[in-house]
Amino acid sequence: MRFFRCSLAVAALFAAALPAAAQQVQVYQLPAGAYPHDVAPAPDGKMWYAAQKHGAIGIFDPKTGEAREVKLGPKSAPHGVITGPDGAAWLTDGGQNAIVRFDPKTEEIKVWKLPEDTGYTNLNTAAFDKDGIHWFTGQNGIYGRLDPKSGEVKVFKAPKGRGPYGITATPDGEVYYVSLAGSFLGKIDRATGETTVIEPPTPNQGARRVWSDSKGRLWVSEWNSGNLSMHDPKDGSWKAWRLPGEKPRNYAVYVDERDVVWMTDWGADAVLSFDPKTEKFASFPMSAKGANVRQILGRPGEVWFPESGTDRLMVIRTGATQ
């Protein structure tokens, strides 16, 4: 295990160009080379980040601006990090081909390797269902489940092969994932593990990530098409909106507690918010060109963006609490 500290190097408040007066943008520098891929809010107010190129979980304290990192194991290269129902950090660690749990109180690290015959799966992202089962995707063409109580890991082959990427749980605990190379939204039957493919109306859209709003509607960031799309499982409908700009590339998507949709456009080096009520986009610049934000997550009143290209975390404080 290795620890180091990094003090706050960048803390900028941008008052201009914000669509709502209450919103503030702040940027924090992380240890050089950390390559924060994903981020998740820790229960104590800190932020966790997957330090992919350090093979570590990062623990960042917004109050002090200090970050430290805890190594996850040999060859570790975590892609995703989420907060589990147990208050621990759960990482999808492509380097170890394993699911990793980090206990914030004891700092114990527990590793569940995928079955040996699975081979390298390029583990991507995870979500918990309503029964506490941990579901994960692997971009090489798999998805799977881990029962934290028994430790049993099951792996399933994805329809259309390679591509499983973002994954989310709806408020009623159902689990959906998207396939980047397969360009589909999939619903997992949590009992059998089977996937029902839900084809979007835009062919070859390149579904990168997916997030549920409070009504259980699925919002999808489409990399190839540059669209934001939404599927409503209640009536089977789809809607899509083209991101502004000449050549948008929609990477990450997240829906906040007000059902405002957030996404990152690599074509414009910008963060966008989208209000489903008005169907209007608002744009926020990332901290630098090539910031490469690959995921978004937050807590009420805060939306966090890990900048893998600059080793920074950016936060937008929305001024909302619910």
Add this chain to the structure above:
Amino acid sequence: MTMLAVAALFSCEAARAAGDPARGERAFQYCYSCHTVDPNEKATLQGPNLVGIVGRRIAAQEGFEYSPALRAFAREHGAWSEDLLDRYVADPETVVPKTTMAFRGVEEADERADLIAYLKAQPKP
């Protein structure tokens, strides 16, 4: 010092020469989610097709949007030699800073040798 460097270089070349394409197919799983070696691949993947990559001009697949970093690297280095590919696969970010390829690299030299042997063995169209 020179002798050591030569020995290290020889050792590196020897390791690559011993690369096993059959084992390399397993190593290719590191690349598989974003790359193909199928010249007829229909899926839109996030990385370029690797058919004939050894010896190919860098950042030269028609229609593929390479990062500015890789395009600049191509202007400097020209083509993918085995040595250059080996260095890149070992540590992409160090060899091409700001590359958008989100991959930490393959640490073991023999595994990289297997991978390169596999890539070389793939039939060209």
